[in-house]
Structure formats: structure tokens, C-alpha cells
Amino acid sequence: MDEKKVLIEVKDLKKYFQVGRHQTLKAVDGVSFKIYKGETLGLVGESGCGKTTCGKTVMGLYDATGGEVIFDGVEIHSLHKKEKKEFTKRAQIIFQDPYSSLNPRMTVGDIIGEGIDIHKLYTGKERQEKIYELLELVGLNREHALRFPHEFSGGQRQRIGIARALAIEPEFIVCDEPISALDVSIQAQIVNLLIELQKKKNLTYLFIAHDLSMVKHISDRVGVMYLGNMVEFASSNELYDNPLHPYTKALMSAIPIPDPKEEKKKTRIPIEGEIPSPVNPKPGCRFAARCRYATDLCRSETPKLEEIEKGHFVACHRVKEI
Template sequence: MSTKNHEVLIEVKNLKKHFKVGPKAILKAVDGVSFDIHKGETLGLVGESGCGKTTCGRTIMGMYGATEGEVIFDGHDVHKLNKKDKKEFSKRAQVIFQDPYASLNPRMTVGDIIAEGIDVHKLYTGEDRTKKIYELLSLVGLNKEHASRFPHEFSGGQRQRIGIARALAIEPDFIVCDEPISALDVSIQAQVVNLLIKLQNELGLTYLFIAHDLSMVKHISDRVGVMYLGNMVELAPSADLYAEPLHPYTQALLSAIPIPDPEVEKSKERIHLEGEVPSPINPKPGCKFAGRCRYAKDVCKQTTPELKEVKPGHFAACHIL
């Protein structure tokens, strides 16, 4: 992993993103999330589909306006930037999207796709622009001959490499990797994750890595945050979280990871969650996991638990801890 420091690049403070879905119905996709990301680290964000991971990432990037809370990037609130500063922020922060085919314009050549940001920010022209495109293709393991081709001529893994090259073109500090491997074959996933780790080491990048594949998140992340229905329920260094998960939801998630050894897999206790996942629309007070938790007490159904430090550097939002 790249050299880490304790300088904070991004502070997310009580971030909320609510969507109005009816006359009196509000979907609370992200509901009061706080964490920070240090320069040069990878923070993994995991949870079931629909827990708010992607919405959180997009609100941090300013693609969605925040309902409440702040996203402080290098000392400035992303949601209060003027036009000039917004453009500067878009140069320093980029996204790698989930579906590499949907996020690439089929009518543009790979060279022009990669150079989109370069052209917007007027960084290179003429021969310098071409040279930069070739450099970026080489950086992500593709050839310069690929620059004149179109996205449909490539495999899923190659398309995602093109998406990564596009994100790197304007030399950002921070990249939101929004489920960048979930649309790829398992055999290709590790290659893309290893490429992201290599690029981080070489270029000093900072990542927010959003995924639901827990084993892959363990491989790339320095710290991991676990989300459940819009809330952060646990946040800890990767090794601590996987060795000793504290929140009952994290314990259940990790118990579902298959182990390659059939004997160990057979004897492993799997935590089955009972009950329905509650709706994120107009949620009731209390812990959102209370209805599925085997340890739930009365207090869990009445009061929403705060994310607190249970052990040094290990945070959990749970009344029983």
C-alpha cells in the first residue's frame, strides 16, 4: 500500500441526501454520515445494494446537492463553491463509474474519451495532447493503437481501463471508485483492483472505493466503513474490521463471505438475518437494524445510536457496545 499520512483531504460532516418521492414521502438515502479520508489512503465503503453507498459518493463529488451537512475538500465546502472553484474541484476529484460501457460515449474514439477532461481544462493541445493520451493508455496497460478505436471494440475489463485512464487524465488527487469491478468477470476484477493499487502507489492518489464485494474491499482498503440504510454503522482499519467486527450487521455480512477451504467453510457459523429490510422512506426513529438484530433491546427501537469510538480507531453505532 502507498505511504499514508494523517493529513485529512476530505471531511464528511453529518451528510444527508434525501429525495422527495411523493407528497409526504421522503427517501432518506444518506442520513447523517460523518467520516474523513486521509491523503494517500483508500477508504472502502460497503453495504447491501440500496444502502446509500453510491448516493454518498455522488453527494461527496457534488453530483447531487446535499440536503444537509458539509463535504470539506482541502478546507472548502464542495457544496458552496463558486463556478471557478467548482471547475478546479472537478480537476482535482474524479469518478470511475460502475458500468464501463454506459459511461463511455459510443460515438467517440478512445483517444477523445480519455482527453475529455484535458480539453475542458485546456491542459494539452496538438502533439502534446496525443502524447499524453498514449502515456495514459500505457499507464493502464493498453496500447497507443487503441486510441483510434471505439468502446464497442473492447472487453469489459479493457473498457474499465479506459475509464480509469480518463479519470487520471487531468491528474486528480482524489478518485471515487463507484463499484468499478461489479460489472466485470471475476477473473478480471483482481487485475483492475491491482491496477488501482499500483496507480495509487505511483501517483499518490486517494480513493473512496465503493463496493459490495467484501473480500475485494479488504484487499484494497486501509479503512472500511459499513453502511446500512443510509447510516454508517461501523468504521475501522481494514484488518481490525475483518478480524473482529463489532456491529451485529457487519458480523452478519462477514459471516456470508465464502472461504475457499471446504472443511473450514462447512464448520463456519453463518449468521442468518431474520425479518424484512425496512423501507428508507420516512424511517421510524431508533436503530434501522433493530428489526433484524438478534441483540436488539427496547432502547434500540427508540433512539438512533451515534457512531462512537469503541476501541482506538474502531467506531460503531450500536447501543449494546
């Protein structure tokens, strides 16, 4: 991976929201990672851990409270309006909910063509042919261009969302839980479509999800988030075969195994206690309140994300002992 080009570098990214007069919700609190051109970086964690906020801040949909997002050598949060438009041509997002992310008053053709019009890429017959080509690329057909979103199933709508994201030929796509609102039978189809498109178009993905088995299937490397912090980061195979952080171990133990006999033998690691509030969090490791290995050091000092083995980073004071 090292010889590959770094397309995106996220440095100490922070995104805070003001809640009431004196409270701050620290949705993303000092997250750093790199995404290489042509790879898929998976981001996992429980609901509310900050992964979607992280993705939207990387895309520039939220302004960063602190830190940097460097896309192809340029810091995106300091871009002017014209430069931002150029960035949005190179980076797109596929939203979680295909029901609410498509305008119900627009035809599918106009939804897909909107980005083409904004960036003045094609006009007239050429524009129409491009829309047909995109529909066929995502497994739909050209007749669908004249229909409205309510006439489609959830899986078909997500295909329309993917076609819209691809319309302006981006290099980088944030996939924000693109399968979580879909039936299980459709999820694999959408993930396989994303993999196929990546190969055809040399795309780079930030794939955000909480379905761990699907993340393993699509990702080259995976970051695990907990309450706004990155707690573990490694290649996909390394993370799934050798999880080191207590939180990651518990997550991995919850992945179901298709064989019922093997599933019975498996030892699940329960996580006890409630998820602490991300509003004005206490000092120390965010996972300490729910961790069976936590010590006074864990409760008082925030662990740094350190390389424990080559390419395998963990933020845990006790990682070498457990």
C-alpha cells in the first residue's frame, strides 16, 4: 500500500456540535487516517459513534471544528466557492436512505442529470445518452429515466443514488451506510455493484457501515470508531483475524457464523453498561466505563493510536497485556 498515491489524508479531525448553552457534543474528536487512490477504507462502529459525521465532514458537508482534510494535496475546508465546486466534481456521496435522498418531484433522468447540468458536462442528446448509459451501468434500463422515485423498490432507488453519484465522473465516493436501509437479499447485490464499479472506474471509497461482515467483503483497510475516537485501524484481513482492542474483539465476536454448529461453539464477548454520552465526555479512554480491563490510567488518560504491529494501530493502554 505504501507505494500507492495518498488521495485523502485526514489529520486530527474534529467536529463538535453545540448542545444548549454550555454543552458540546464531540461527534468526531481527533480522528486521523489516509485513503490511498483506488482502495476502499471501511469505517465501522455502533450507531452514534460518529462515523457518518466523520464521512460528511470529510466531504465538506459539515465544516470541521478542527483538524484538516487534505484531498489530493489541497485542504478542502479552506476552499473558496469556485474551488469547492471543483472538489464536488471529484468527490461524491451515496446517502444511507434511498427513500429520502431522492427528490420525489423529479424524474429519475432529471435526478441523475442534475449534476451533469450544474457542472455543464453534457447537453442535448449527449446528456440523454449519458443518463441512459449510467442507468444501464447500475443495472437499470433506459425506460426508467421517465419514472419517479416512488415507482421503485429500495434496492432500485439505491442504484439510482449510485448512478447520480457517478454522473459527474468522480474519483472518490463516500458510501454512507448505503445498504443499511435495504433488505438483506438486496444488500449483497449493491455491495457487489460497488466493487464492480470500482474496478471499472478506478474509484476510491470511504465505506461507512455497521455490518461487519459486509465491510470485510468490500474493504482493503478498516478503522473502528467508538464515541468519536478511532480505537483500531488495520488491513481488513488483519483486523478480522487478529483484533486487539477490547471493543473490536467484542464486535468481532458478535458476527454470526452461517454454520449453526460452529455458531454454538463460538464465545461471544458481551459489552456491559450503557454507551456514555458524547456530550462533554469525561477524560480518559471513552471505552473505559464498559471495559473489563480498564484501570485508573484508562479512566484518566486518553490513549493514543499507536502502531502495535506493522500497519496495525490501536488506542489502548493495556493492549500488550490482554
